[in-house]
Amino acid sequence: MHRTLRALLAAAIVMTTFFPTNEAAQKKDRFYFERLGYAHWQVPTHRKVVALTFDDGPDPTYTPQVLQLLADYHDQATFFLIGRKVGEYPEIVRQTALLGNELGNHTFSHRHLAHMNAQELAGELDQTQSAILQATGQRCKYFRPPRGYYDEPSVLTAHDHGYPVIMWSWDEDSRDWQAPGVHNIVNTVLKHVHPGDIILFHDGTGNSRQTIAALREILPALHERGYQLVTISDLLRSADHTDAESK
Ligand SMILES: [Zn+2]
Known part of the structure; x- marks a missing residue:
């Protein structure tokens, strides 16, 4: 040689x-x-913006309460909707969008992605998109997988269908669905919050009562610290440009 x-x-x-x-x-x-750029857990930004996200709705009991609180503080959030429920409560979905909130796709059945093949996931994404479109006249842009489960095939299927996957900041899982107590939900969110965070809540589980009570403390506290609460689209637009992107 x-x-x-x-x-x-x-x-x-x-x-x-x-x-x-x-x-x-x-x-x-x-x-x-x-x-x-196929998935986001948080957004690199120096601006004091965070995105609150609510999974598993729409729910006739809790979603209207979340919407009222957000409106009281002039905030907007992103709701990852279960397609099956969108068909049951289209008026709540319409109201959610009318208030300037963003809607996202959380599958039609909320089945675990590990038990779905690419074709089934694509079908669920399409079914949910149709339900949202029918209820609001709007298309949704982002996908959050049930339970935050992701693997290469599911991320690529979502990407092929035009959806970036939206996860959440590793230290901003409020675990509200486990009903850990209002104080714990508030502490988990406020203790670690920093610019660009994506914060996970649920408005569509049986335990969302604690979520509502926690939001009554979290929303004013975030404002007091100078944070703006924005949709996922606005959060992604707030991203700092990296050197690689500006070249
Ligand atoms: Zn979910």
């Missing part, structure tokens, strides 16, 4: 062995999908 070629090969082996970024790029984890 030519000496130069051998030296190059040796260098290549050293590069792949000692540069962990190469290895990380191969791993289909959060950071891999974030780099591609």
Whole structure:
């Protein structure tokens, strides 16, 4: 073998062995999908903006209470809707959109994605999109998987259908669906909050009563700290441009 070629090969082996970024790029984890822009857990920004997100609605008891609270504080949020429920409560969905909130796709059945193939997921996305379109005349842009489960096939299926996947900040899971107590929900959210966070709540579970009580404390507290509460679209627009993007 030519000496130069051998030296190059040796260098290549050293590069792949000692540069962990190469290895990380191969791993289909959060950071891999974030780099591609196929999924978001939080948004890099220096602006004091956060996005509140509400899963599993619409719910006839809790969604109107969340909407009222958001309106009282002139805030907007994003609601990841279960398509099956959209058909049951189209008026609540219409009201949610009319108040300037954003609507997102949370599948039609809320089945775990591990038990769905690509075709089934595509069908659920389409069914939910149709239900939302019928209720509001608007199309939704983002997808949140039930229970935050994601893998490469599901992220790619969502991407192929035009949906970025929206997860939530790792330290901003309020765990409100477990009814941990109002105080705990408030503390979890406020203790770790920082610019660009995506905060997870539920307005469509049996335990959402605690969510409402917690929001009564969280909304004024976030405003007091100078935060603006925005939709996912607005949060993504607030992202700082990285060096790579501006080149
Ligand atoms: Zn859910």
